[in-house]
Amino acid sequence: MKANVQTQRxxxxxxxxxxxxxxxxxxKKQEIFLTIKEAKARGLLRKQPPDRxxxxxxxAANHLLRSYATDEFAAALNQSLDYIYVYVALVGTNSITVTA
Incomplete structure (x- = not known):
């Protein structure tokens, strides 16, 4: 059931x-997914400010993690297509959850 909700969202x-x-x-989708997957494996996904x-x-992933469940989160997703890709990669790597 939860997987269906995530897939639908x-x-x-x-x-x-x-x-x-x-x-x-x-x-680009593959590049972003592999980058997020590697960052998760290396422990680089945290609720931290940007690091050059x-x-x-x-x-972008850290920004989404930091702003999740706030109004800023929705604004971030509307910033660019990269943020959408990053969000999908975060969900795909179980780094962020989708709630019903």
Missing amino acids: IAELIKSAKQQFGDFSEV CLSNYVN
Whole structure:
């Protein structure tokens, strides 16, 4: 049941993002997913401020983790398509949960 809710929410988010930003790039999606997966394995995903030594994707992930369940979170998702990719990667790596 929880997986269905997550899948449905992600599908809605992707549909909305496509309408707002255009089509997705499979290569970029894979790059961001692998970056977030590696960052999680290395313990780099934390609720910390931006660090110029980390990639933009890891900084975006940390921003989303820091602002999760706030109004700032929704604003961040509307910033750019990269934030949508990062959010999907965070959900895909069980770094962030989707609630019903």
